[in-house]
Amino acid sequence: MPKLIVQKFGGSSVANVERIQKVARRVVGYKNKGYNIVVVVSALGDTTDELIELAGQITSDPSEREMDMLLSTGEQISVALLAMAIHKLGKEAISFTGGQVGIMTDGNYTKARITRIEADNIREQLKKGRIVIVAGFQGVSSNQDITTLGRGGSDLTAVALATALQANECEIYTDVEGIYTTDPRIEPKARMIKAITFDEMLEMASLGAQVMQPRSIEVAKKFNMPLHVRSSFSQKSGTVILKEVTRMEDALITGITLNRNEAKITVCDVPDRPGGAAKLFKELSLNGVSVDMIVQNVSHTRKTDISFTVAKTNAHKAIKVTKKAAARIGAGDIILDENIARVGVVGIGMKSHPGVAAKMFDTLAQNRINIEMISTSDISISCIIQKKFAEKAVRSLHKNFGLG
């Protein structure tokens, strides 16, 4: 059996006809080396945003079922065009929608979860020697409705297909050369990371390095499917994401993350008795507001403050829900701060080095940056600071942790 590679190309990799032709040449290059290939493609460039805007001109509150019907067309256009470009190079290729290759999901439109993949159709086509092209980001529910997997869902399609087909490799082609120690637009000295663990990548992704969707990394981790993030515009080898990484240099931390798309909400004077926080966060969850960081300190009085962050796009909905819940649990004022940023240090190395937190706080203090919230995990430390200090914080942390 020839080796099987799943290759995923993001929207910027197929933004126009020239780029689609370039992707076709790369895919055919691998085919010529003897690989079996499944290609997963996103929508062309800004197509998805354009479709969202079109819907926005009609209604501010579109039906999610109809949004999925609308948005899934973007990837369908891509797969057809890529198939044509590969045909033009003299190779057999065949395109499919998510539904046609049995990507079954639940019925949660716009953020469906894959329940199973009936990949027989793909296997049959691969046996015929064809390059199989699959529309990313989409599936089909049990009642045959088209569903989409949420932003970045094409990564998930690729990882899930690689797992279902027991692929030898899963390559994620994007418009950057790999995962960097921090955002190179902020710190030009940022270095590309050759290998990173799933756990580190999860922290990097959810803390703001927007190269890969966290859910797809979770799936890759769960099924131990190594991922290879690389640029569709160069031949460089990029970053490999694995279960375990042996590093020559025993680096303390792997990268510095930044997220400027969150808002902080503080609920003051929450009565310090069991169940208050639970009620609040249950209400937020029922209203579809994802909460990211939550901080509550011990209280010395009978009241305490709870702070949390949400995506800025959800901030106003969150405030509305929080106000209602706060009234019910007898809490005080609600304060919204949209001018915050979250900086984080990530690295499995910190497990065995107790000084990381101290070094991080010290670096911020030296730069006169006040820390408003702190949250830690096994392999990361995050601080909420004022947004205006964000870039300064990233650069100084990147330097002090020796990542340059």
Next chain:
Amino acid sequence: MPKLIVQKFGGSSVANVERIQKVARRVVGYKNKGYNIVVVVSALGDTTDELIELAGQITSDPSEREMDMLLSTGEQISVALLAMAIHKLGKEAISFTGGQVGIMTDGNYTKARITRIEADNIREQLKKGRIVIVAGFQGVSSNQDITTLGRGGSDLTAVALATALQANECEIYTDVEGIYTTDPRIEPKARMIKAITFDEMLEMASLGAQVMQPRSIEVAKKFNMPLHVRSSFSQKSGTVILKEVTRMEDALITGITLNRNEAKITVCDVPDRPGGAAKLFKELSLNGVSVDMIVQNVSHTRKTDISFTVAKTNAHKAIKVTKKAAARIGAGDIILDENIARVGVVGIGMKSHPGVAAKMFDTLAQNRINIEMISTSDISISCIIQKKFAEKAVRSLHKNFGLG
């Protein structure tokens, strides 16, 4: 049971958001009157042409399967947006692709024929009181590939659905107010026809009045489904297409048609023995060239000339095939003339009036227009003339047959 109407809106009726909203208001207006409604929509404005152009940038010879994958997205976008616009007006609506409502076709990509419609899904949604919106122009083959029905296929979707659902009415909304006695851009005195028979409409459509696709009229005729062609931009009542029309005025003819998109090919000196013509036209058919008008006169020598017309877009392919076939049957020169036009008079009235042909030829002669080919059916007479005389011919025929 409330009355069921199938309403089809063409691309110009949904060319932009404002027009989609207008269609939504019209549909909801009918719903408020108590009708059950199935809406069939084409792709937004020039979407289909834009997608064809995109494919053309990649290859001049795209796979037909992939073309269908590509083009079917146009209608999918339309149905989702129309559903949203109807929701915005407070009515329940649900959109479907052709495949989702069981429009089953054969596997002839880009020009598939509907084999059957499994309309249970639509019936179920109508029972729930929902407006059902179906993507026109598309279906799905037995192996779940997306297929399209050819240009104007949305008309066919509407007529086929109306038939399958035993609808009370089938309305075809377009950008003209109905069927005219001739093209109003050529003859401003052209009159709208209130009622026309299927047979007349078939002659009008295939002879060049490009309001409706001939196949859809054939299906409507076969199942005796009355069609109502009207404008989506006005409330006027348009043209009804029926099995039989009782006309007060006993009009001799119903309309004047014009087609300037054909080319004439003449094969000279074809040996006058059985099988020659058969070989030629079989070869053309095998190569996918549709032949329209064919004229061969009796021969007084052992050789004869055969002339025929094809769509101008197919002319060069036709010439290639014809040359090969001509060599094989021992024919002489091949002459291509792309500067021709076909004018026709159509009307069931002519059956009982022998003077129609004479009057037509006389009108052309009076205007010094030479007739190059003549072809007749029960209810039409067509003449091929030089293209530069086309408009003059239409206007003078329109006048002499008293249509003004």
